[in-house]
Every structure is written in C-alpha cells, then in structure tokens.
Amino acid sequence: MITTTNITELRKIRATLPAPVGLVPTMGYLHEGHLSLVRRASQECRSVIVSIFVNPTQFGPNEDFARYPRDIPQDLQLLEKENVDVVWTPTPEIMYPSGFQTWVSVEEITKTLEGKMRPGHFRGVTTIVSKLFNATQPNRAYFGQKDAQQALVIRQMTEDLNFPVEIVICPTIREPDGLAMSSRNVYLNPAERKAATVLWRALYTARQAYENGERNAKTLREIMLDILNKEPLAQVQYVSCADIHTLLEWEDQIQGMALLSMAVLIGKTRLIDNIVLGGTLSQ
Ligand code: PAF
Numbered sequence: 001m002i003t004t005t006n007i008t009e010l011r012k013i014r015a016t017l018p019a020p021v022g023l024v025p026t027m028g029y030l031h032e033g034h035l036s037l038v039r040r041a042s043q044e045c046r047s048v049i050v051s052i053f054v055n056p057t058q059f060g061p062n063e064d065f066a067r068y069p070r071d072i073p074q075d076l077q078l079l080e081k082e083n084v085d086v087v088w089t090p091t092p093e094i095m096y097p098s099g100f101q102t103w104v105s106v107e108e109i110t111k112t113l114e115g116k117m118r119p120g121h122f123r124g125v126t127t128i129v130s131k132l133f134n135a136t137q138p139n140r141a142y143f144g145q146k147d148a149q150q151a152l153v154i155r156q157m158t159e160d161l162n163f164p165v166e167i168v169i170c171p172t173i174r175e176p177d178g179l180a181m182s183s184r185n186v187y188l189n190p191a192e193r194k195a196a197t198v199l200w201r202a203l204y205t206a207r208q209a210y211e212n213g214e215r216n217a218k219t220l221r222e223i224m225l226d227i228l229n230k231e232p233l234a235q236v237q238y239v240s241c242a243d244i245h246t247l248l249e250w251e252d253q254i255q256g257m258a259l260l261s262m263a264v265l266i267g268k269t270r271l272i273d274n275i276v277l278g279g280t281l282s283q
Helices: 007-016 031-042 070-079 115-119 121-136 145-160 183-187 190-195 198-211 219-230
Strands: 002-004 021-026 048-053 087-090 140-144 167-170 234-243 258-266 269-277
Touching: 002 007, 007 087, 007 121, 021 031, 021 121, 021 167, 031 048, 031 140, 031 145, 031 167, 048 121, 070 087, 115 121, 115 145, 115 234, 115 258, 121 145, 140 145, 145 167, 145 258, 145 269, 183 269, 198 219, 198 234, 198 258, 219 234, 219 258
Parallel strands: 002 087, 021 048, 021 140, 048 087, 140 167
Antiparallel strands: 234 258, 258 269
C-alpha cells in the first residue's frame, strides 16, 4: 500500500495503476461502513484508491470541523488489511492553496433536507469531490446510502459535468441494534448511544406501515415523528418523505420511489439516517 500526501506524486502513481480504478473518498476515522465501500471497490476494480481528508469547506462555522474525529495511523492499519493500493491524505493547504476561488455547486436538489439545514455544505462537498475526481481520475467512485442526498448530488454533478466516473451507491451498514454507522457516533455518551436507536426505530416502523399498504406521505412522516418525539434525548430537525428524484416532499400519496429521511440531535450530536421506499438507491 502506497501512502502519499503530495498531489504530483499521486498523479504519477495513478498513471501506473491497472484499470478499472475505484476511488473511495472518506474523511477518515474509518468504520465498517467505509470498509464495506472499500471491499466493494476491491471486488469491482483492479486498483483501489482511498482518500482521507476532513474537508473544511463542507462544515458550517458552528459545526464540528475542529473536533471531527481523526486517527490516520489506525485508518492506515485498517486499509492495509483490505489490500488498498493507494491512500491519499492531502492537507488543507494542498486542496485549498491561498488564492483558491473556484467552486462547484449543484442547484435544485441541494435546496432541501441537508442543504437547507446546512447552507454551503453541498458546495463544499461537490467542490472537494470534483477535485478528488480530477486528481485520482477514477473509473468508479463509491459512496454510502447513509448520506443519500450527498450521493444523489454527486451523481447529478457527475452527469452534469460529464465526469467519466460511475457513481456506485452502497447500502448503509448498521450496528446490531440498527444505528447507522457513522464517525460521529463516537460523540455519544452511553445514554445517548441507547437513545440514538430511535432513528432506526422510526424508519423501520414507517417502512412496516408502507409494506402494509400506507402510501400517504403525511401519515408516514407522522409515524416517524411520533416515535422520535417519545425519546427525551432526541430533538428533531426534520423528518421527510420526499420524491427520490427531486428531493421535494411528497404532499399526498407517494407516486413513485420515496426517500424517508431525518436529522435528529441526540444531545449535542447531530445524526442523520434514511431508507428508500418503492425501490433501491444502492446497487
Ligand atoms: O461522506 C464523506 O465522508 C464526505 O462528505 C466526502 C464525500 C469524503 C467529501 O468530503
């Protein structure tokens, strides 16, 4: 496994890699969710690059950039075991040198859900992912369904800007009690960790209602809200039942595929989760 920070060196190494090349972009502090993306990339590609970069431009001024968990030595150990070919760990100075002034933004589908709650977040994500694509020139790039809107925004950007990259969306990996794996779960104290299962319980119950024939979006949102509101440590930011293509709320009956999603504060930790009804996002 080759590890490099330098972008020129990365490009030289990239030129020697047998295709197809798979990229797994991460912010590090890797868990089973990330490793599932790496394993999928290894199955489908002859070479695998993992990038580790905590991207400052996708964090708002009052968000957790400074305290976002980081552990590069542990990440490298995990990736070594997965037979990754290259790990790229650029610095903020490399990705955003002084004078940097070019941004990539996707318009409509960034206006709702996470985009509405976190202004500027997706502009940071699409800009850094464009830069990661340009530097690593992958044939395929792997993202988790856990960040469903992010994956859809990146897919839109890739199509709109004609990046020759196939976007692969992989299923959310959950703890045995249903909590979606996330680097931010480390912030939860034991009582909060227990309370955090409420997101999955809300999604699961709404899915059961859908499977029993419920198609009314308002009812599905209410089912989720009822469960979330019963958890004293949970503070709901949004609960959504949206059209998977536009990410606008279904107002009445769901007509096609729906993304059920939510953002919930458990104590001070902001967690997100989602499921898809009527089809699948992940391949
Ligand atoms: O999902 C993440 O870890 C990040 O948003 C990504 C895609 C690596 C961009 O910084």
